[in-house]
Amino acid sequence: MRALIRLAGLFRPFRGWMLGGLALSSLTILANFWLMTLSGWFLAAAAITGLAGYAAQNAFNFFSPAAGVRFFATLRVGSRYAERLVTHEATFRLLARLRVWFYATLEPLAPAALQGFRSSDLLSRLVADIDTLNLFYLRVYVPVLSAIIATLIMTGFFALFSVQAALILLAGLVVTGALTPYLTGRAGRAAGRDVVRETAALRGEYVDAVLGMGELLTYGAAPALLERAARGNTRLLAAQAHLAKISGAGMAASGLTTNFALLAVTLAAGGKVAAGHLGTADLPLLALGTAAAFEAVAPLPAAFQYLGQILEAAQRIFAIADLPPAVPPLASPAPVLEHFAxxxxxxxxxxxxxxxxxxxxxxxxxxxxxxxxxxxxxxxxxxxxxxxxxxxxxxxxxxxxxxxxxxxxxxxxxxxxxxxxxxxxxxxxxxxxxxxxxxxxxxxxxxxxxxxxxxxxxxxxxxxxxxxxxxxxxxxxxxxxxxxxxxxxxxxxxxxxxxxxxxxxxxxxxxxxxxxxxxxxxxxxxxxxxxxxxxxxxxxxxxxxxxxxxxxxxxxx
Missing domain, CATH: 3.40.50.300 (P-loop containing nucleotide triphosphate hydrolases)
Incomplete structure (x- = not known):
């Protein structure tokens, strides 16, 4: 995790954009959650009122809940749009920061400290590995932190109605947002690293093939290179297939947990309604709120799968950045010359x-x-x-x-x-x-x-x-x-x-x-x-x- 701490340090100049994207992502999740809970309560309350008779219909306030539904629907659309703008702006700024930083790190190392690296490997690190590191913000940082923020607020909201339902919801969110991602991330970490390594190796083979095509054809070495590339491609496809299986298993586990949590909350809330401790309309509020709450943790299994690729890319980048230059930079300005012998x-x-x-x-x-x-x-x-x-x-x-x-x-x-x-x-x-x-x-x-x-x-x-x-x-x-x-x-x-x-x-x-x-x-x-x-x-x-x-x-x- 030390590599992620160093990566976060590189991103510090853009923490305003990063936190802005995080806030908007959390707001979008919560807007959808409150839209669903309010809609569930409003529809059920309106139906119950319609059955209660004319006097109850006149006493029921249709306008405030309807306005709330419109407000949260509009807020969800607006915050989602703003979140896309801000997070993508942050992503492009972080990408530029990483590329400029890495190039500035490479410059004093060339050529002496870089002689042991193929130019295609350096190019792969500068392009592909930097792109992979950039996934940290969109695929890990924002989903994980916004899920934590939203989980605390949503379970607190449920506790206002039923502590038992809140604990069930919290347990389901923890399983889907922490346990399942941990297991899928651990299972896919090696495959994620293999994807980064094999992709870099394949790029190296293809660059060598293009740049040395004349020599390869002259000396009849092209078939051997093609065979190496084919073997590398087979290994890459195997690693990607393994990741796809783990991703499918994670999605299935998340869906199963969501359904079990929905069933458990419905049963717990139903008992409260039957005992008279909750209103009848509160039951669909909690049920639809449970379904909406899992939007917060849905991206996390995939996020932890990306973590293996991100860690491998970070290690490849920092392995270059940590190389000492053959001639260290000067600690003080160089002397001013009067002649040039x-x-x-x-x-x-x-x-x-x-x-x-x-x-x-x-x-x-x-x-x-x-x-x-x-x-x-x-x-x-x-x-x-x-x-x-x-x-x-x-x-x-x-x-x-x-x-x-x-x-x-x-x-x-x-x-x-x-x-x-x-x-x-x-x-x-x-x-x-x-x-x-x-x-x-x-x-x-x-x-x-x-x-x-x-x-x-x-x-x-x-x-x-x-x-x-x-x-x-x-x-x-x-x-x-x-x-x-x-x-x-x-x-x-x-x-x-x-x-x-x-x-x-x-x-x-x-x-x-x-x-x-x-x-x-x-x-x-x-x-x-x-x-x-x-x-x-x-x-x-x-x-x-x-x-x-x-x-x-x-x-x-």
Whole structure:
């Protein structure tokens, strides 16, 4: 239950909306309860009066009960409508809060602390598990608390007529609203967790299938993946079927309890009427009130079934949130830089205890305004060097300084103010060219964006599109060629003129002609900047002033 307490803490900023939805839900239940009790009494009293004769009919007040019936009927409709508005507004606000909070939690963990997770698994947690957590308010919080509130008020109302009937009603509501949900929740907890796990696993398989379809077909691995997905789907259907059986049993038990409670209240009230302790019209009041009272606890068996899924989703979310970042956030502001030289002195880095060193005794000086190229085969440690500079990973031995200050006095957020990266993996989001450019500078004007595109030699292409800057680039830039996608990254670098520019395999995947055109347009952006170029291709190194080779984590001139 600790996970639910943490979840409630995340929802605290919206407790006004949450309590508003709870109050309206309780009011709706009580309005229906009083509508049924008053209607039962009014109909019976009117019938008895009609049989009593003309004098009794003249003495009976038809207008006040009729007005009460209309009032509670109108109140029920109005409160139900308002409850839907408020609870759904609260739900959307809570959903936004959870997603923003989780994304903000993920950001300092990337990439180092998240390397052990599949991207599809992270996506499933960000989307599906957050959606499941959002069920806590609608499916658990509101039904449980409103049932408690309504139960206390309704049994108190029954006690005004018959303590025995009130105790019977209370017993029936406790069985239906507490015992049955507890039993169904306990029986379905494991299946609920299986549903969350199997759903996440299936999403992972399907994402891998879509993203790796070419490789799967090339190497004939598609049938094996389909078989794994089929087995996962079978397990998911089995868990869902088990939950459906438990849900059906819970509904049957609730219906049986309701009928027994109605029979017992009728018998108890009938004895009171026969003894003259209750009026004849009070019997249908208590009977119809009993039937209406169980509306308060009807959602609770399903609510406790959802609890297993919610707990599993919460544990998956908090398991990520509780991961320590590889480089902790700074406790105090980073030093202000006066220059931008980088000095590494005998620096070594390993990604985890027991693993081999990714960098071994690296010594490197990159002066402000210098251009340094690093070449080497795949796995030599080139990307590790970038991760070190960007403070994604912590080094263990040696000394590193940036701008004359210890590199450990900066975290990734502080380094991001000084460094821009142009990479073969510069991500393009499935949105417009305008939105992809605004990632570099959210305050950039349209004129600045066009200027950046001119420098990147992409303005002509964009102007030729019917929607100009509002042209959609497709998923990961699928509607652009490889060269055009790199030029969008160039335009971003123009909009974000940081002192440092890192080129991470900037021409990988480009043919020789496109590569030369790209490097020609890149050259003006290097002026006045400190440049680190990581590549295993020769052409980009021609723009550098000094070049080093990196092999098995060791650096040589």
């Amino acid at each position: 980088l000095v590494l002195d005998d620096v070594s880095l390993r990604y985890a205890p027991g693993m081999a060193q990714a960098l071994r005794g690296i010594s490197l000086t990159i002066p402000e305004g210098g251009r340094t190229g690093i070449t080497g085969p795949t796995g030599a440690g080139k990307s590790t060097l970038i991760n070190l500079l960007l403070r994604f990973h912590e080094y263990q031995t040696g000394h590193a300084s940036f701008g004359g200050h210890d590199l450990r006095t900066y975290d990734s957020a502080a380094m991001a103010r000084y460094v821009t990266i142009i990479s073969q993996r510069s991500h393009l989001f499935h949105t417009t060219i305008r939105d992809n450019l605004l990632l570099a500078d959210g305050a950039a004007t349209e004129a600045q964006m066009w200027q950046a595109l001119e420098v990147a030699q992409l303005a002509g292409f964009v102007r030729a599109q019917p929607r100009g800057l509002d042209t959609m680039v497709g998923e990961t830039g699928a509607r652009l060629s490889g060269g055009q996608a790199r030029r969008v990254a160039l335009a971003r670098a123009v909009l974000r003129p940081t002192p440092w520019l890192i080129l991470d395999e900037p021409t990988e995947g480009l043919d020789a002609t496109t590569e030369q055109d790209f490097l020609r347009d890149l050259a003006p952006l290097l002026e006045g900047r400190t440049v680190l170029c990581i590549t295993h291709r020769a052409a980009p190194l021609a723009l550098m002033q000094q070049v080093y080779a990196l092999n098995e984590g060791r650096l040589v001139a």
